[in-house]
Structures are given as C-alpha cells and as structure tokens.
Amino acid sequence: MVKQKKMAVAVAIATLAVAVPLIVVIACGPDFGPDVFVPAPHPQNPDVFAKGHLGVLQPSYWRADKVVAYRYLVGGKLSDAERAAYAPATEATKPYNPTTWQQQYDAQQAALPVNQWRAARAAVLKVDLKGSPEISQDRSLGTKTNDGFELDPVLNCPNDAFLTAKATLESRTKQWGQGSPALAEWLRGQDAVFSNCSASGQIPSPLPANAVPLLRMDREYQIAAAKFYATDYDGAISGFEAVANDAASPWHPWGQYLAARAEVRKAAKAASPAQYGDMAAFDKPLLEQAKTRLEKIAANPGDPRIKHAAEAELSFIQVRLDPKQRLNNVATAIAGPAPDPDFVQHLADLRFLADHGVQSDADLMLWMDALPAPSSDTSEKTGPKIDSLAEWRTRQTTPWLVAALMSAKPNGAANAELLRAAAKIPASSPAYTSVSYQRVRLMIAAGNTAEARKLATSVIDGLKGDDTTATRNAMLGLRIQTATSFPEFLDDTPRSVLNWQSQAAYASNAMKSSPFTFDVDTARAFNRQLPLSLWVEAAKAKELPERLRGAVAMAGWLRAQGLNDEATVKALAPLLPSALSQAVGDSMGFPATLALLRNPGLRPYLEQGAQRSFAPGSLEEFRDNWWCEKWGSGPRAFDQQYNPLTLPPLPLVFLTAPQRKAAADEQAKLNSLSPGVVWVGHRALDYVKAHPDEKDAPEALALIVRATHYGCYTGDEKATPTIEQKTLSKEAFTLLHRRYPKTSWAAKTPYYY
Structure with a gap:
C-alpha cells in the first residue's frame, strides 16, 4: 500500500537522527581518542538538557542541541513529545527488562512494520x-x-x-x-x-x-x-487519478494525494543527478504540477489526515523550490517559545538545508551562526559571520547575550557592558550557568580573580545531581586559574571523566574504577610548571584522591631517577604502590632499572585522562608502553576530534621565583634525556656489562629486547629513537645468547627486533 507523508527519495530528510549519543567510544585500537571531561559535540546527558538544564553551552554543539538551548533561552520549553524525539530513551534510562538479548532482539524485529x-x-x-x-x-x-x-x-x-x-x-x-x-x-x-x-x-x-x-x-x-x-510513475499517476474519480472506492479520498506523490517521484527520476554533497535534483516543472494538486487538497476542509499529509508533502516540495523560505519557516516554528507539533520534521529540514548551505535570516539561524567556532569546528557552521555583540545591543535578548559573552575576547572593549548585563541573569534562568561561566572567564582575563573565584565557587556549590559533572569540570577548569595557594590548586585538580576513550583507559580497565584523573590543564601544569619538590607535596596531599597521589608519586619518582635526585627518590619511594615500593626500595640503581623494564606503564609525566601508570605492569599490545615523548613536557594534548590543542599555561601565582626556576631547570634537563626504551635499555645494558654475575642479568637483557619490540613507536623508521631501539635490541639479544645461552630467558627470546 502507498501511504506515506514523505517521498522515499527524501527518507534521509525525514529520518535524520535528532539526538546522538553523547560520544562514541572506540573499543578497538589503535584509533583511541582522549578521555572526555567536557563533551564538545553534545551535552553530557541529552535527557537532562532537554528539560532545560543547559549547563555550560559549548559552541561546538550540533544544531539539534543548539535548537533546544535556544528554545529555553527565549523562555520556552520542550513538550514531552519534543523531549522524547530529541533525547529518545537509552538502555540506561529504560525500565529494567529481564529478558535476554535474543528475546529483546526478536521483539524489536517483530515490531517492525514489515x-x-x-x-x-x-x-x-x-x-x-x-x-x-x-x-x-x-x-x-x-x-x-x-x-x-x-x-x-x-x-x-x-x-x-x-x-x-x-x-x-x-x-x-x-x-x-x-x-x-x-x-x-x-x-x-x-x-x-x-x-x-x-x-x-x-x-x-x-x-x-x-x-x-x-x-x-x-x-x-x-x-x-x-x-x-x-x-512506472505515469502508470501510477493514471491509476491513482482513476481511484480518485471512483467515489465508491474506500481509497477515493487518498487518490489525488497519491497521484501527487507519484508526480514528486517522477520529478526526482527525471532530473539530472546531483553532484556529491549537493541536494538531490528534481524536475521543477513536475514539482510545480504536484504542488498545484496538493494545494487543492490542503485547501479542502475534509479528512484532517489527508490535509496534514498534503501539507507535509508541500513542505517537502518547498525544500526544493524555495529552500530559503522553507528554512525560515521551520526555524521560526521550532525556535519557540511555543511547542512545535512538527518538531521532528522541522528539525530534520533545518539540519538538511543548513548542511547544504542554505542561508536564513531567522533569528535562530543567525544565533547559531554567531556562536564562535572552536579551533576544531564541529558546530556545522555554514552561515555568514555575525557580529553577536551588535545583535545583542539591537535585540537585548538572552540568547544574544549568551552569544556575545561566548564571543567576547579577553579585555574586549565591551566586556564591562556585557558583564553588567550578565550579572542581572537570575539563578533560575536556563542561561545562568553559561552566563556565569563566561563572566568568570572574562573577570579572570581582567585580573579580577577574587570575584571570579567567588562566583565560580558559588556555581560549583550549587550544582546538584549526577548529571552536572561536565559543568563541574568546566567550572573547575576556570577556578583553578584563580588558585592563590598550592592546596587550592590541588583542590581543583581532580576531574571526573565522563567517557573513557584513551588507550590507557582500556589498558588499566579504568572504566570500572574511580573516574577521577587529570585534565589536560593540570597534567601540563605538573609536567611543565611545578618543581619536583611540589610533586612530593602532591603525592602526600589529602586534596588528591589516593589513586592520583599514586600517579604523581610514580611519575615524580621516575623524574627524580632521570635527574639523579637521590633525595627525591628516597622521599617518593615509600609512596609508590606497595609491590613497586618493595621491589625498588630507595634504589637509584639496578633494582629501579629492572622495575622500569618490568613495568611498561611507568612514565615520567602525567597524562590527559587515564594514566598509563594505573596499570603499570600490563604490556599494552598497541605499543602504549614506556614513552617516546619528552620527559619534562609530557605528551601532546588533543581535543575530542584528536586535533592538537594549544593552551596557555596556568597562572600558578603561588609559585615563588625559585620554584619557577627549579621547574624550568628540571624540565630542560629531563627533555635532554633519551626516550624511554632507549634510556632504560642502555641503563640496564651498561649495568649488566659491568656486572656479569648479576642474578637478574638474563631477565634484564630479555626485557630490553621485549621493550624494543613493544615500546612506543614513532611511525618513522628513520627516526632516531627507532634506529637506537634496533641497535639496542640486537646488542642485548647478542649478549644474552652469548653469555647466558642456557637460561630460560634466552629460550624465551629467540629473536631481536
């Protein structure tokens, strides 16, 4: 039977996904991404977002999310039907279903109309x-x-x-x-x-x-x-017209509508094919014929179902014949503040037309295009550059205040004006959290750190529930910039990961344990700005969860090894995980070197997200072992699209001049050292050469060969670390089989790499 509001060629328009899961976790390597603290493409919890709890709006949100935000910012809200369409129930939010996976699948299949x-x-x-x-x-x-x-x-x-x-x-x-x-x-x-x-x-x-x-x-x-x-569209048109002319037929009321549907299909088939990425082409004279037929149906006050179907088909035709007007219509309808009965189709049309470069002067579309593009743009921006400050001054509406605040540069000439307006937004407003975040950002830029810290603390203290983690992380990222003491810095250091995505997370099974770890700002502050003396303090500080204290202790202990800092090694050794602490004691020598070979997860720096040191003894099959990055700088930071991040260092006003100098000197010395496998391997090899009777010498040599095979890979065969690893592998292998040929370690090591 033929009874559908939209033609099949356009099914992609009618069935575009309205809500997308918060983030897609890649479950197999090596294409791992960074762990997520503040989601960039979508809100943390779409269901909560759909109720008007907007949190800190991100300019990189997709259009569906921005549509929802705009509705609430203008004083409207989503209806129950609109919320269900935007944020359909996930397995996590559905009532408990005791049936098996196969039973659930069978039920889903049985429910399909076909x-x-x-x-x-x-x-x-x-x-x-x-x-x-x-x-x-x-x-x-x-x-x-x-x-x-x-x-x-x-x-x-x-x-x-x-x-x-x-x-x-x-x-x-x-x-x-x-x-x-x-x-x-x-x-x-x-x-x-x-x-x-x-x-x-x-x-x-x-x-x-x-x-x-x-x-x-x-x-x-x-x-x-x-x-x-x-x-056979001509045959279908004639057939449906005959049905329409038979007043006795139960299908008579639908005849003209279905004939118009066939004309639309014919118009699609008759047109020249569109280029990739363009809107599909239609024969416009044929569409005009269908439009004329449908307008007569829509003007007839008969069956409301047929009238609605005709209006829907006319909307589809308008997408092709007058796309700008269609975009204006749907953007105005969906913007609110009143609910939109055709929310799903209007949102699909809006996204489709905007994705194909159609311009609109509707306020919603201008507002979305005015939001600042992030460095890695996932915001689907296609429109002209909009001056959000000028628009806010003209319109004086909350959405435009939010846009102007988000676009404001540090120390901008209009910032004082914006801050005065922002201070008037009440805590009950859906805009409050976003506006407060931007206020704190601009106050910090202006040097008003005391008031910025006070406001940030007020917002953080007011956050309730499990679905405010992203907002808390975002606000902590601002408040830490106002820290006036090391304890205040440490207070804001732990952040809760929303989605574990990194290779280290899978290696350490981090998803089943504490969500707290270091975001990129705090990891880089430790690696590049803090002297080892403060690493020791942090490893003992109650402000950090136990697991993070352990991560600081392990990385700091290894940095001290590289710096030949015996006092710091002795201070941190008791703070290492018990098995590692017992193995190395306060050694600066071979026991420490052997422990490094046995624990490929140890690194001299902290990382963005899950720490590889959470599982120090595991050998990761995708070569996420030891380290290739510079000791004192740590790994490069990446955004959620895996693009490099460039971030300014944290102010850390509590650091003294001697502490800053010590940190810079230590970083320079550490960055002069060889990468992990090369450094550890030569350290072990040199010791074994000088101590042939060492009982663990065969193991050390075998582990050197293993490290050269499974150690991190630069991707460049001509790179110095790779060449050095190959030379090191052969030398350790040769010494193992020449000096200790009958040991089990020699038997376990038949090749070098």
Whole structure:
C-alpha cells in the first residue's frame, strides 16, 4: 500500500537522527581518542538538557542541541513529545527488562512494520512466519550520468505501506472470512504489490467487472501502488487519478494525494543527478504540477489526515523550490517559545538545508551562526559571520547575550557592558550557568580573580545531581586559574571523566574504577610548571584522591631517577604502590632499572585522562608502553576530534621565583634525556656489562629486547629513537645468547627486533 507523508527519495530528510549519543567510544585500537571531561559535540546527558538544564553551552554543539538551548533561552520549553524525539530513551534510562538479548532482539524485529505485515499474513494463511516471503524495503534506482549509470538505494516501500496493508487485511478478513476466495485474491494482489519493493516484480491482474465490488476497488488501488513501487510513475499517476474519480472506492479520498506523490517521484527520476554533497535534483516543472494538486487538497476542509499529509508533502516540495523560505519557516516554528507539533520534521529540514548551505535570516539561524567556532569546528557552521555583540545591543535578548559573552575576547572593549548585563541573569534562568561561566572567564582575563573565584565557587556549590559533572569540570577548569595557594590548586585538580576513550583507559580497565584523573590543564601544569619538590607535596596531599597521589608519586619518582635526585627518590619511594615500593626500595640503581623494564606503564609525566601508570605492569599490545615523548613536557594534548590543542599555561601565582626556576631547570634537563626504551635499555645494558654475575642479568637483557619490540613507536623508521631501539635490541639479544645461552630467558627470546 502507498501511504506515506514523505517521498522515499527524501527518507534521509525525514529520518535524520535528532539526538546522538553523547560520544562514541572506540573499543578497538589503535584509533583511541582522549578521555572526555567536557563533551564538545553534545551535552553530557541529552535527557537532562532537554528539560532545560543547559549547563555550560559549548559552541561546538550540533544544531539539534543548539535548537533546544535556544528554545529555553527565549523562555520556552520542550513538550514531552519534543523531549522524547530529541533525547529518545537509552538502555540506561529504560525500565529494567529481564529478558535476554535474543528475546529483546526478536521483539524489536517483530515490531517492525514489515514484519507486522508478514505476521498478519502468515496468521491468515495459517502458515509458519518463516515461510512468509522476506521483503526488503529498499530499492536501487538507476540514474543516467555523463559517465554511465548510477544506482542510488532509496526507501521504496515505507513503513506506512505495511501498516496500512495490515489494517486492510484485518478489515477484509472480518468482512469476507478467513478462508474466502475474495480474501485469497486480495492477498495475491498485495503480495504482487510488495514484490516491487526491492526489484521489478509483478503487477496485480485486473479483475473482471463481476468481481466482488470492494475487492475490485482494492485491486485498482493495488495496481496503482504496484506501478508506483515499480517506478512506472505515469502508470501510477493514471491509476491513482482513476481511484480518485471512483467515489465508491474506500481509497477515493487518498487518490489525488497519491497521484501527487507519484508526480514528486517522477520529478526526482527525471532530473539530472546531483553532484556529491549537493541536494538531490528534481524536475521543477513536475514539482510545480504536484504542488498545484496538493494545494487543492490542503485547501479542502475534509479528512484532517489527508490535509496534514498534503501539507507535509508541500513542505517537502518547498525544500526544493524555495529552500530559503522553507528554512525560515521551520526555524521560526521550532525556535519557540511555543511547542512545535512538527518538531521532528522541522528539525530534520533545518539540519538538511543548513548542511547544504542554505542561508536564513531567522533569528535562530543567525544565533547559531554567531556562536564562535572552536579551533576544531564541529558546530556545522555554514552561515555568514555575525557580529553577536551588535545583535545583542539591537535585540537585548538572552540568547544574544549568551552569544556575545561566548564571543567576547579577553579585555574586549565591551566586556564591562556585557558583564553588567550578565550579572542581572537570575539563578533560575536556563542561561545562568553559561552566563556565569563566561563572566568568570572574562573577570579572570581582567585580573579580577577574587570575584571570579567567588562566583565560580558559588556555581560549583550549587550544582546538584549526577548529571552536572561536565559543568563541574568546566567550572573547575576556570577556578583553578584563580588558585592563590598550592592546596587550592590541588583542590581543583581532580576531574571526573565522563567517557573513557584513551588507550590507557582500556589498558588499566579504568572504566570500572574511580573516574577521577587529570585534565589536560593540570597534567601540563605538573609536567611543565611545578618543581619536583611540589610533586612530593602532591603525592602526600589529602586534596588528591589516593589513586592520583599514586600517579604523581610514580611519575615524580621516575623524574627524580632521570635527574639523579637521590633525595627525591628516597622521599617518593615509600609512596609508590606497595609491590613497586618493595621491589625498588630507595634504589637509584639496578633494582629501579629492572622495575622500569618490568613495568611498561611507568612514565615520567602525567597524562590527559587515564594514566598509563594505573596499570603499570600490563604490556599494552598497541605499543602504549614506556614513552617516546619528552620527559619534562609530557605528551601532546588533543581535543575530542584528536586535533592538537594549544593552551596557555596556568597562572600558578603561588609559585615563588625559585620554584619557577627549579621547574624550568628540571624540565630542560629531563627533555635532554633519551626516550624511554632507549634510556632504560642502555641503563640496564651498561649495568649488566659491568656486572656479569648479576642474578637478574638474563631477565634484564630479555626485557630490553621485549621493550624494543613493544615500546612506543614513532611511525618513522628513520627516526632516531627507532634506529637506537634496533641497535639496542640486537646488542642485548647478542649478549644474552652469548653469555647466558642456557637460561630460560634466552629460550624465551629467540629473536631481536
């Protein structure tokens, strides 16, 4: 049956996902990304966001998220239906379902309209559903091109077709009887209709004039529908017009609408193919014909279902004939403050048109384009550059105040004006958290750190619930810039990871343990700005969770080894994890070196997100072992799209001049050292050469070879670390087999790398 509000060629428009999961976790390497503290593409919890708890708005949010934010910023809210569409229930929010995965899957499959039809058909025919013909809803439609012929898969038989067929089958079964010849003939006709869904199939045979009248009228409809799915659009148009002219037919009210649908399909088939990324082309004169037919239907105060279907099809045609006006219409409707009954379709149209570069002067669209683009733009920006400050001064609305604040540069000439306006936003406003975040940012830039810290603390203290983690992380990232003492700095250091994505997280099974770790700002502050003396303090500080104190102790202990700082080694050794502490004691020599070979997760710096040292003894199969980065700088920071980040150092006003000098001197000395495997390997090899009777010498040599194989890889075979590792591997292997050939370690090491 043919009964669908949108033509199949445009199914992508009608079914665009409104809400996207917060973030996609890559479960296999080596394509790991950084762990997420403040999500860039989407809010932390879309369901909470959809209720108006906007948190700190990010300029990189996708359009659907910005639409929701705008609705609340103008004083509206989402209806229950709109919230469900934007943030559909996830497995985490659904009521507990005790059924097995297979049972859930089977239930989902059974609920599909195509399978509802197949089940109803099988029940009437009293056959096993497995014997019912499979039906594919998609069909590859061919288009001639300059280079030959293109096949484009489209949804040919939409869900409504099967639901209508099911409802009609149930009605005809009651009327004619389950075993009646009329019902059997109706089913043969319907099977022929659906045989055209994925390929050219059968066209139902016409019935004689003396056939059951209702069956004959159904057959005329089935023939037109079959031609529609078979892409014989002229035949379908004639067939549906004939149905429309038969006042006795139950399908009569839908005839003209379906004829218009066939005209739209014909317009798509007749047009020249669009280039990749462009909107699909349509024959505009044919669309105008369909438009004229549909306008007559929409003007008729008849069946509201048909009227609504015609209006929906007219909206689709407007997308093609007047895209700017369509974008203006949907943006105005969806912006609010009133709910939008066509929220799903309007949002889909908005995204589709904006993605294809259509411009709009609707306030919502201008506002989205005014939000500042992040360094790695995921905001789908396509519009002209908008002066958000000028727009706010003209409009004096909350959305434009938020945009102006987000766009304001440090020490901008209008910042005082913006801050005065921002201070008037009440705590009850959905804009309050975002406005407060921007206020703190601008106050810090202006040197008003005391007031900035006070406001940040007020916002943080007011956060309640488990779905405020991203906001808390964002505010801590600002408040730490106002720290006037080392304890205050440490207070704001632990951040809760929202999504573990890094390789280190998987190596350490971090998702099942404490979410607290270091964000990029604090990790880089430790690595580049803090002297080792403060690492020792941090390793003992109650402001850090125990696990983070351990991470600081391990990295600081290794830095002290590289600096030959015996006093710091002795101070940090008791603070190491017990097994490691017992193995190394306060050694500056071979026991420490052997421990480094045995624990490929040890590194002389802290990392962005999960620490590799959370699982120091594990050997990571993707070579996330030891380190290639500079000792005193640590790894490069990346955003959630895995683009390099450039961040200014934290102010750390509490550091004294001697502490700053000590940190700089230590960093310079550490950065002069060789990368991890080379440094550790030569240190072990030199010791073994000088101490041939060392009982652990065979193990050390074998572990050197292992380290050269599984150690971090630069990706450049000509790079110095790689060349040095190869030389080191061969030398350790040769010494192992020459000096200790009968040991188990030699037997375990048949190759060098």
